[in-house]
Amino acid sequence: MNRALKFRRNLWGVAVFVIAILGFTFFLALRSASQAASLFDRSAQTQEVIDNIGQVRFEISQLMNQLWAFRVTRNPELQAPFRDDIENLRRDMNDLRALTADNPKQRQILDELTPLIASQLVSLQSAMDNAAQGRSSSAEASTSSLPFQASDHVRDLFNAMEKTERALLVERSEAMHANVGRTYRVVIIADILTVIILFAAIYLVQREIFLRATVEGGLRRAQEMLGVKFAGQRAELGHVLEDLHAQIRARSQAEGKVRQLNTDLGHRVRERTAELEEMNRELEAFSYSVSHDLRAPLRHLEGFSQILQQTYGSQLPEGAQHYLERIHGAAKHMSELVEDLLHLARVGRHTTRREMQSLRVLVDEARKEVEPEYVERDVRWEIGVLPEIEVDPGLFRLVFTNLFSNAVKFTRDRKVAVIEVGSFESHGMSVIFVRDNGAGFDPRHADKLFGVFQRLHRQDEFEGTGIGLATVHRVVQKHGGRVWAESELNQGACFYLSVPPRSTNAIELQEPIGASV
Amino acid sequence: MNGRNQEILLVEDDPADAELTLLAIGNEKLTADIHVVRDGAEALDFVFCRGLYAERRFDRPPKLILLDLKLPKVSGHQVLRAIKSDPRTRSIPVVVLTSSAQDRDLVECYRSGTNSFIQKPADLRKFQDTVRNFGTYWLCVNQPPPTAAFLDSEPEARQ
Numbered sequence: 001m002n003r004a005l006k007f008r009r010n011l012w013g014v015a016v017f018v019i020a021i022l023g024f025t026f027f028l029a030l031r032s033a034s035q036a037a038s039l040f041d042r043s044a045q046t047q048e049v050i051d052n053i054g055q056v057r058f059e060i061s062q063l064m065n066q067l068w069a070f071r072v073t074r075n076p077e078l079q080a081p082f083r084d085d086i087e088n089l090r091r092d093m094n095d096l097r098a099l100t101a102d103n104p105k106q107r108q109i110l111d112e113l114t115p116l117i118a119s120q121l122v123s124l125q126s127a128m129d130n131a132a133q134g135r136s137s138s139a140e141a142s143t144s145s146l147p148f149q150a151s152d153h154v155r156d157l158f159n160a161m162e163k164t165e166r167a168l169l170v171e172r173s174e175a176m177h178a179n180v181g182r183t184y185r186v187v188i189i190a191d192i193l194t195v196i197i198l199f200a201a202i203y204l205v206q207r208e209i210f211l212r213a214t215v216e217g218g219l220r221r222a223q224e225m226l227g228v229k230f231a232g233q234r235a236e237l238g239h240v241l242e243d244l245h246a247q248i249r250a251r252s253q254a255e256g257k258v259r260q261l262n263t264d265l266g267h268r269v270r271e272r273t274a275e276l277e278e279m280n281r282e283l284e285a286f287s288y289s290v291s292h293d294l295r296a297p298l299r300h301l302e303g304f305s306q307i308l309q310q311t312y313g314s315q316l317p318e319g320a321q322h323y324l325e326r327i328h329g330a331a332k333h334m335s336e337l338v339e340d341l342l343h344l345a346r347v348g349r350h351t352t353r354r355e356m357q358s359l360r361v362l363v364d365e366a367r368k369e370v371e372p373e374y375v376e377r378d379v380r381w382e383i384g385v386l387p388e389i390e391v392d393p394g395l396f397r398l399v400f401t402n403l404f405s406n407a408v409k410f411t412r413d414r415k416v417a418v419i420e421v422g423s424f425e426s427h428g429m430s431v432i433f434v435r436d437n438g439a440g441f442d443p444r445h446a447d448k449l450f451g452v453f454q455r456l457h458r459q460d461e462f463e464g465t466g467i468g469l470a471t472v473h474r475v476v477q478k479h480g481g482r483v484w485a486e487s488e489l490n491q492g493a494c495f496y497l498s499v500p501p502r503s504t505n506a507i508e509l510q511e512p513i514g515a516s517v
Numbered sequence: 518m519n520g521r522n523q524e525i526l527l528v529e530d531d532p533a534d535a536e537l538t539l540l541a542i543g544n545e546k547l548t549a550d551i552h553v554v555r556d557g558a559e560a561l562d563f564v565f566c567r568g569l570y571a572e573r574r575f576d577r578p579p580k581l582i583l584l585d586l587k588l589p590k591v592s593g594h595q596v597l598r599a600i601k602s603d604p605r606t607r608s609i610p611v612v613v614l615t616s617s618a619q620d621r622d623l624v625e626c627y628r629s630g631t632n633s634f635i636q637k638p639a640d641l642r643k644f645q646d647t648v649r650n651f652g653t654y655w656l657c658v659n660q661p662p663p664t665a666a667f668l669d670s671e672p673e674a675r676q
Contacts, residue, residue, distance in 0.1 A: 292587045
């Protein structure tokens with residue numbers, strides 16, 4: 001854009017320059033021509049003056065000759081041309097005066113000459129008249145050349161005039177030559193300048209043309225490339241479009257399938273949900289029934305065996321008392337099993353209801369709950385700083401009750417039982433641990449620890465239902481957390497729970513717990 | 518079915534449970550007649566003075582009703598609702614005495630207007646303690662409304 005503008009401006013500059021030079025040259029040439037014309041006119045005029053002078057001189061001598069001839073011949077026929085010649089001479093003199101009107105020097109000479117000529121003509125006329133009337137005398141005859149006595153002076157004057165005029169002619173001729181030379185120079189210089197400027201202009205134009213050609217070539221190549229590319233892209237686009245159409249077709253087919261599947265799935269989900277709901281209802285009924293009907297007989301077993309013991313204990317033989325104790329123990333164990341299973345079932349059914357909860361409070365409540373399990377034992381509690389997290393208080397109290405109950409149970413062989421509760425942060429989770437210095441467990445069986453009915457100790461070592469840790473596991477899982485344990489045999493055990501401090505959208509495990517009941 | 522004041526109605530279908538409860542109460546020597554009915558229908562007849570109990574009078578209601586929830590014919594929940602929704606019987610203290618303390622039972626019983634809810638402890642000693650406690654409370658500590666109230670309350674309760 002910029003370049004083109006500059007070039008155009010340059011070109012305009014050159015054009016204006018050329019026009020100026022041509023105009024100037026034209027003006028000079030015109031002036032020279034006009035000067036030349038004027039000089040030529042003047043030269044012609046000078047030439048005419050010279051011719052006129054010659055004519056006048058010739059006519060004067062002619063008149064002299066005619067007079068002489070008439071005097072000799074007395075031929076009257078000679079009188080008429082004589083008169084004509086006088087008239088001619090007068091006319092020529094007038095012409096000469098007119099021609100030299102612009103030249104004061106010639107005019108001066110002419111002013112001197114004119115009266116001389118006029119008097120000579122008068123003399124000639126009178127001599128002619130005298131001769132015609134025959135009154136010529138010898139004196140006159142002898143003085144036949146009288147009228148021309150002053151002719152030398154006339155001749156000198158004419159010569160001077162002629163000389164002046166010739167000098168003028170030379171001068172004018174030189175002026176003409178000078179004029180011509182000047183004109184030549186002007187024209188040649190102007191031509192040279194024009195040629196130079198033209199070359200410059202041609203150079204500029206050529207360069208511009210070359211540049212444009214280069215640019216155009218580039219453009220053309222670019223266009224060609226673009227064209228090729230465009231064509232390629234069009235082809236590609238065509239393929240892409242085809243692919244796209246194919247994909248769209250495939251997709252719409254797939255979508256149809258998906259819709260069909262979804263519909264089927266919807267049906268199946270509804271059926272399955274109905275089934276599950278039915279199952280849940282049955283399980284509820286089952287659990288309710290267990291809760292009521294299974295407990296009652298156990299309670300009766302316990303109750304009546306106790307009454308038997310109380311009322312007739314003293315009358316029974318030792319063996320009978322032993323069996324009574326066995327019955328009582330079995331009933332108690334069964335009661336515990338039922339109790340724990342119902343807890344586990346409650347965790348499964350229960351929708352967690354979370355609130356910000358000080359774990360310290362829950363831990364203290366759980367401690368109080370297990371207190372009856374370690375009367376007359378030395379148990380030291382070391383409770384560290386515990387966080388406030390969002391949990392279901394009921395379920396978490398259950399967790400701590402289970403863990404503490406275990407800790408108390410497995411430390412009963414220790415002189416001093418130490419139960420440590422603490423917490424730390426790890427990967428954005430609150431980790432709570434319960435450590436004891438009890439019997440511990442073999443880490444090779446750690447994977448069985450949290451399974452329902454899984455026990456790592458014999459019943460006669462440490463009694464238990466094998467449900468407590470399963471309950472702990474389930475509660476923590478419901479809170480989006482994880483449980484694990486570390487131990488060595490006889491080195492104590494440490495149970496860890498990691499729980500998100502705030503409730504995430506952890507999946508509510510609404511699974512029926514029937515599988516484990 | 519005598520005319521004594523200290524009358525307790527025990528609604529219990531399980532004879533073993535009934536026996537245990539009677540034993541516990543008996544141990545405490547509560548000066549009360551205990552009447553045992555074996556299902557919900559009979560309980561309602563007793564409370565509403567009809568059928569077998571037609572000769573009973575509304576102005577002499579039992580001092581306390583011990584109610585099990587799992588009952589044949591008419592469930593404990595229905596019995597509770599019937600008693601607590603009738604102005605003539607509403608003022609009778611009802612203690613739900615049951616094997617299980619499931620949340621939904623608790624919620625429903627309190628919604629129906631039970632005065633107390635007790636889960637029978639498995640341990641005999643604990644059970645005896647419990648019976649002694651609530652028996653003493655309801656029969657000796659707690660002040661029942663005057664008898665006239667049972668009859669007067671009818672019109673306003675129909676609102």
